[in-house]
Amino acid sequence: MAPASRLLALWALAYAFVRPVILQGLTDNSRFRALCSRERLLASFGDRVVRLSTANTYSYHKVDLPFQEYVEQLLHPQDPTSLGNDTLYFFGDNNFTEWASLFRHYSPPPFGLLGTAPAYSFGIAGAGSGVPFHWHGPGYSEVIYGRKRWFLYPPEKTPEFHPNKTTLAWLRDTYPALPPSARPLECTIRAGEVLYFPDRWWHATLNLDTSVFISTFLG
Numbered sequence: 001m002a003p004a005s006r007l008l009a010l011w012a013l014a015y016a017f018v019r020p021v022i023l024q025g026l027t028d029n030s031r032f033r034a035l036c037s038r039e040r041l042l043a044s045f046g047d048r049v050v051r052l053s054t055a056n057t058y059s060y061h062k063v064d065l066p067f068q069e070y071v072e073q074l075l076h077p078q079d080p081t082s083l084g085n086d087t088l089y090f091f092g093d094n095n096f097t098e099w100a101s102l103f104r105h106y107s108p109p110p111f112g113l114l115g116t117a118p119a120y121s122f123g124i125a126g127a128g129s130g131v132p133f134h135w136h137g138p139g140y141s142e143v144i145y146g147r148k149r150w151f152l153y154p155p156e157k158t159p160e161f162h163p164n165k166t167t168l169a170w171l172r173d174t175y176p177a178l179p180p181s182a183r184p185l186e187c188t189i190r191a192g193e194v195l196y197f198p199d200r201w202w203h204a205t206l207n208l209d210t211s212v213f214i215s216t217f218l219g
Contacts, residue, residue: 015196016113016138020152022187023194027107029144033191035102036144036212041124042068044102051093056084057134057163063088071124075210078128080172084164089131091123091213108216109140109194116218123213130167130206133159139217142194146211150195151184153202159184167206 015021034040046068053059070090078087096103096119103120112118116138130148135155141148151167153159160182161170175183188208189195197203 020197032105033144052088054085055087055089057132075126077126078168084166092121113218119217121215125207127209128168132167133161133202133204135200135202137219138199140194140196141215143189143191144212146209147190149188149206151204153184155200159202167204
């Protein structure tokens with residue numbers, strides 16, 4: 001078996017359906033990172049209308065506004081007292097065609113899953129923001145700028161959380177009282193690192209800085 005095929009087989013056996021893993025050094029996204037600076041994004045996409053979601057578990061409410069308005073007026077540190085329904089988050093509702101000139105410079109991780117096709121979701125968010133616990137299919141999340149803290153539970157272990165409380169509120173109010181046996185897996189993903197999360201794993205995220213990130217969902 002060729003080295004690349006062997007690596008893919010080992011990844012599939014060890015992680016694809018079993019547990020999350022942090023990947024480092026598999027791709028070079030320095031060009032993509034340069035294009036994701038505040039100045040370049042505003043110059044290229046400032047007048048584009050983007051769709052924001054509320055930062056609760058279900059993200060039902062959507063708001064459309066110019067990207068520049070989001071960056072200049074809403075991209076600020078999270079208010080710890082705000083509920084998820086009151087917090088707007090730019091992630092998950094991007095028009096791939098409109099952002100294609102940016103996405104074509106992104107190199108996703110080289111591992112896939114049989115019968116799936118990758119779909120990108122691009123995000124920018126302020127410090128302290130994030131999405132409370134939820135689950136979906138497998139995928140990757142790469143941090144381009146900043147740091148993102150992750151909290152993960154396997155599918156059979158439903159976390160204790162309120163769907164309309166932010167991750168920051170959960171970390172402040174619920175997390176300290178959890179016994180060791182009820183605590184999640186945790187990690188902090190930094191610029192250039194990628195987290196792989198398997199199918200149906202519960203996860204919540206917390207941006208520790210103003211962050212730029214991109215997910216590759218395997219659907």
